[in-house]
Amino acid sequence: MPRVGGPATFMRLPTSTDTNELDACIVGVPFDIGTSNRPGARLAPREIRDESRLLRPYNMATRAMPFDSIQVADLGDVPINTYHIRKSFELITEYYTSIFANSCVPLTLGGDHSIVLPILRAAYQTYGPVAVVHVDAHADANDKMFGEKYTHGTPFRRAVEEDLLQRDKVVQIGLRGTGYDPADFDWSKEQGFKVVQAHECWYHSLETMMDEFRSIIGDHPVYLSFDIDGLDPAYAPGTGTPESGGLTTMQGLEIIRGCRGLNFIGGDLVEVSPMFDMTRGTSLLAANLVYEMLCIHPDVKYRETT
Numbered sequence: 001m002p003r004v005g006g007p008a009t010f011m012r013l014p015t016s017t018d019t020n021e022l023d024a025c026i027v028g029v030p031f032d033i034g035t036s037n038r039p040g041a042r043l044a045p046r047e048i049r050d051e052s053r054l055l056r057p058y059n060m061a062t063r064a065m066p067f068d069s070i071q072v073a074d075l076g077d078v079p080i081n082t083y084h085i086r087k088s089f090e091l092i093t094e095y096y097t098s099i100f101a102n103s104c105v106p107l108t109l110g111g112d113h114s115i116v117l118p119i120l121r122a123a124y125q126t127y128g129p130v131a132v133v134h135v136d137a138h139a140d141a142n143d144k145m146f147g148e149k150y151t152h153g154t155p156f157r158r159a160v161e162e163d164l165l166q167r168d169k170v171v172q173i174g175l176r177g178t179g180y181d182p183a184d185f186d187w188s189k190e191q192g193f194k195v196v197q198a199h200e201c202w203y204h205s206l207e208t209m210m211d212e213f214r215s216i217i218g219d220h221p222v223y224l225s226f227d228i229d230g231l232d233p234a235y236a237p238g239t240g241t242p243e244s245g246g247l248t249t250m251q252g253l254e255i256i257r258g259c260r261g262l263n264f265i266g267g268d269l270v271e272v273s274p275m276f277d278m279t280r281g282t283s284l285l286a287a288n289l290v291y292e293m294l295c296i297h298p299d300v301k302y303r304e305t306t
Contacts, residue, residue, distance in 0.1 A: 003053045009074035010109070011052045011291065016073035019104040023070035024297050026290070027099070027108050028077035029092060032273075033085055034114030034152040036145055038240040040273035044283065045077055045109040047274040052287035062257060063303040064295035072294065075099075085150050089118040096122035100265070107293050109286075110270030112240070113140055116225050117155040119268065120164045123223060127265060131169035131222040132156075133213065135230035135255055137176055137198070137243040139188050152240075152271070160191055167192040169217050173206075173255060174198045174230035177243035198246050206251050210258025217262055224259055224267035224293060226252070228286055236285055238277025249285065256292040267293040 006012040010026040019025055028045030035041060057067045066072065078095045080088040096119050099106045108119065113136070123130050134140075138153065141160075145151040149158065159165050175185055176198035188195050194216070196209065229239045232246035247255075272286050294300070 006053070008046075008049055010049050010287070011055050011057075013072055013074045016075060019075070019099050019102045021071060022073055022102070022104045023299055024072045024105040024107060024294060025099060026072070026074040027095070027106050029080065029108055029111035029115045030077050031080045031082075031088055031110070031115055032112045033082065033088075034112045034150065035240050036151060036153060038273050038276060040275040041110055041112045041240060041271055042082070043274045044111065044272035044286070047277070047280065047283040048109045048269070048272060048286045048290070049074075051280055051284040052291070054284060055287060055291055059292070059295050062260070062295055063305070064300050065303055066294045066297065066300045069301040070297055070299050085114070089150065092118035093121045097125055100126040105264065105297055106266045107290050108266070108268035108270075109290065110268055110272070112152040113225070113227050113270045114150060114152040114155055115270065116268060117150070117158050119266070120159050120223065121162070123221075123265060124164045127221040129164060129166040130265065131166050131217045131220045132171070132225060133222060133255065133259060134170065134172045134225045135174050135247070135252065136172065136227040137174055137229045137246055138227070138241065139172060139175055139185055139195075141187050156188070166220055169220050169222070170194070171213050171216070172196065174201070174247045176245050201247055201251060206254040207258060210255060214258065214262060219263050221265045222259065222262045223265055224256065226256070226267065226269050226289060227271045228269065228282060229271055236282045238273050238282030239271050240273045241271070252289060253292060256289060256296060260296045262296075264296055264298055269293075
């Protein structure tokens, strides 16, 4: 079957509704009513799946062989409520609770970044407070936005308040841009998070940094939350809140690949807005990043170097 054909699932994977026999799964969350600027992330799961048809099964750089190693399927989308944030959060948490309970690693196609909060609520029920590697232009740790506590700019503040995070094992990478207050990033540091602003990454490989973070996280269950706006808009223009001076595509890959060997329990790729993705390159990049997350599943085997 040519890649332009076949089912419109992630990488043309089979579909399933049962995670009992799965090691990893793809889940879409078509939700963007938590956004504050450009809308459209609710359309991203479908676009990312469509662009993923360009991907092949083997990782020629890391030599990962995910589909030779583990059982993976596309579960489809969470049936969220497009008019009610809190009700949608309840639906998302309920959906993911059984996934984590079955030791299946969910890889999520967002959706805006508010969805990480209900996912972390579900993860807590199985793993307790988790470590987090968070790639983003923004800390997403505001107390409120326009008086609202549940938005795409507040999930990590709520996650701390609900004790969902192992605070001394949370890393935020790529923060930058302008702020509403000169202390906008200080709250994260006060919680014990390791904060790496984007300008600290300029002109550098991030391999050494990821070596340090692996030693900090150790064997603690870790969740990877990747906002596409963590990358510079030169690479990922199709997003809701772009910020200049971001990470490169190569640095994004280094971060994900640098999580190999950790007790990886799940990840998300959020904030792709297809209506601002004129060439569909952002959706294709997102599909590649999700594939790289699949490659760091703890049970994935790697081909030996010849």
